[in-house]
Amino acid sequence: MKKVLIAVDDTKGSKAVLSVFQNLVRPPEEVILVHVEKLEGRSLMIDMLGEAELSTLKESLKGTDYKEELDRKAEKVLNYYKKELENGGLIRIKTVIREGVPADEILRVAEEEEVDLIITGSNGKKGMLRLITGCVSKDVEKSSKVPVLVGKSDAHEKVFDVKEVIAAV
Numbered sequence: 001m002k003k004v005l006i007a008v009d010d011t012k013g014s015k016a017v018l019s020v021f022q023n024l025v026r027p028p029e030e031v032i033l034v035h036v037e038k039l040e041g042r043s044l045m046i047d048m049l050g051e052a053e054l055s056t057l058k059e060s061l062k063g064t065d066y067k068e069e070l071d072r073k074a075e076k077v078l079n080y081y082k083k084e085l086e087n088g089g090l091i092r093i094k095t096v097i098r099e100g101v102p103a104d105e106i107l108r109v110a111e112e113e114e115v116d117l118i119i120t121g122s123n124g125k126k127g128m129l130r131l132i133t134g135c136v137s138k139d140v141e142k143s144s145k146v147p148v149l150v151g152k153s154d155a156h157e158k159v160f161d162v163k164e165v166i167a168a169v
Contacts, residue, residue, distance in 0.1 A: 001024075001026065001028045001029075001116045001117060002028060002029045002030065002116055003028055003029065003030045003031075003032060003113060003114065003115040003116055003117075004021070004024075004028040004030075004031050004032070004115060004116065004117045004118075004119060005031075005032045005034055005106070005109060005110045005113060005115040005117070005118045005119070006021060006031055006032070006033050006034070006081070006118075006119045006120075007034045007035075007036070007102070007106045007118065007119070007120040007121075007136070007140070008033060008034070008035055008077055008078065008081045008121070009035060009036075009077060009102075009121075010073070010077055011121060012121075013121035013122045013137075013151065013152065014120075014121035014151075015121065016121050016122070016151030016152055017081075017119045017120065017121050017151040018081070018084055018085075018151075019151065020119055020149055020151035021085070021088075021119055022088060027089075027090060028116070028117075029092060030092040030093070030094065031085060031090060031092065031093045031094070032094050032095075032096060032109065032113050032115060033078050033081050033082060033085075033093060033094070033095045033096065034095075034096045034097075034098065034105070034106055034109050035074045035077050035078050035095075035096075035097050035098075036097075036098045036099065036100065036101075036102040036105040036106060037070045037071075037073075037074055037097065037098070037099040037100075038099075038100075038102065039057055039058065039061060039070070039099055039100070054100055054101075058099055058100070070099075071097065074097045075097070078095040078097065079095075082095060094113075096109055102136045102139075103136050103139035103140045103143065106118065106120065106136070106140050107140060107143055107144060110144065110145075110146060111145070115146060116146060116147075117146060117147050117148075117149065118140060118144055118146060118147070118148045118149070119148075119149045119150075119151060120136065120137045120140055120148065120149075120150055120151070121137065121150070121151045121152075122135075122137050122150050122151065122152045137150045
């Protein structure tokens with residue numbers, strides 16, 4: 001295995017990707033860490049936007065305090081995971097920040113980087129909540145051209161908070 005893409009964010013499901021990765025039989029030559037900024041927060045609207053509308057939204061947010069805060073958060077999340085992987089002895093790590101629909105962007109980066117495997121965390125949503133808000137790992141799994149490993153967090157694990165990531169960096 002040459003390249004592995006690991007999609008990360010600030011959820012406890014995402015933190016589970018570290019244990020999944022560390023349990024791989026043979027480490028890859030390179031890891032691509034991807035964080036996708038959702039531009040509108042928790043709204044479902046972005047999932048309904050076409051490419052033109054999404055492009056307009058991205059353009060209108062450039063240079064705003066909101067976008068700068070998203071970028072700072074993304075850098076902190078990626079730095080946390082990069083440090084964790086480097087502590088595990090991995091040398092070649094590339095970080096990528098994208099904006100938009102998470103599953104679409106993860107799949108786009110996977111294709112651009114020609115990865116052999118995608119690792120993502122499960123958000124643990126069930127029932128109506130999952131139906132309404134969706135599930136990135138399931139969307140990636142359904143549409144991926146390469147194998148997808150979904151890391152699930154332990155139910156007894158404490159809730160993972162972005163403040164924990166920021167404090168660790």
